[in-house]
Amino acid sequence: MTESVILDDFDHRLLALVRRDNLQPARVLGEAVGLSESAVLRRLRRLRATGVIAADIAVVDPARLARTITVQVLVKMEREGVMTAFAARVKNRPEILGAWQVTGGTDFLLMIAVPSMEAYETFCSQVLTDHTQVRSFETLVVLREIVRPDPQRARLAP
Numbered sequence: 001m002t003e004s005v006i007l008d009d010f011d012h013r014l015l016a017l018v019r020r021d022n023l024q025p026a027r028v029l030g031e032a033v034g035l036s037e038s039a040v041l042r043r044l045r046r047l048r049a050t051g052v053i054a055a056d057i058a059v060v061d062p063a064r065l066a067r068t069i070t071v072q073v074l075v076k077m078e079r080e081g082v083m084t085a086f087a088a089r090v091k092n093r094p095e096i097l098g099a100w101q102v103t104g105g106t107d108f109l110l111m112i113a114v115p116s117m118e119a120y121e122t123f124c125s126q127v128l129t130d131h132t133q134v135r136s137f138e139t140l141v142v143l144r145e146i147v148r149p150d151p152q153r154a155r156l157a158p
Contacts, residue, residue: 073108
């Protein structure tokens with residue numbers, strides 16, 4: 001089990017700012033939360049070292065990459081013991097915007113962006129239908145985005 005890290009109000013305010021834009025200079029962050037630049041840098045180093053900040057990433061808009069079709073895929077595996085192998089198989093696929101192991105009647109939820117249905121068909125044959133441990137999968141094609149994923153919507157409580 002992951003060990004919890006105790007955060008104070010400054011930490012929470014810094015996290016809210018870097019979740020919105022992690023490229024802000026420490027000076028700007030310090031001005032926003034009332035800390036010196038060096039104090040901000042120390043706190044950010046600690047938050048990264050303890051795993052509170054797990055990664056500094058870029059959120060990519062698939063439409064700007066000519067990947068115009070977004071697909072959600074529900075994947076059911078043949079048996080429990082193959083979850084790790086499947087997760088490793090999908091981890092570095094460029095089409096995958098997100099992947100989650102989930103509870104319920106489905107084992108994995110994949111969010112995929114592709115330029116065409118032909119590209120999705122190729123993905124399916126390479127990753128899903130050719131994988132002997134995939135029992136079945138269900139494709140949900142996104143018709144329209146209602147709410148864009150935004151980490152600020154799910155603010156961590158202090």
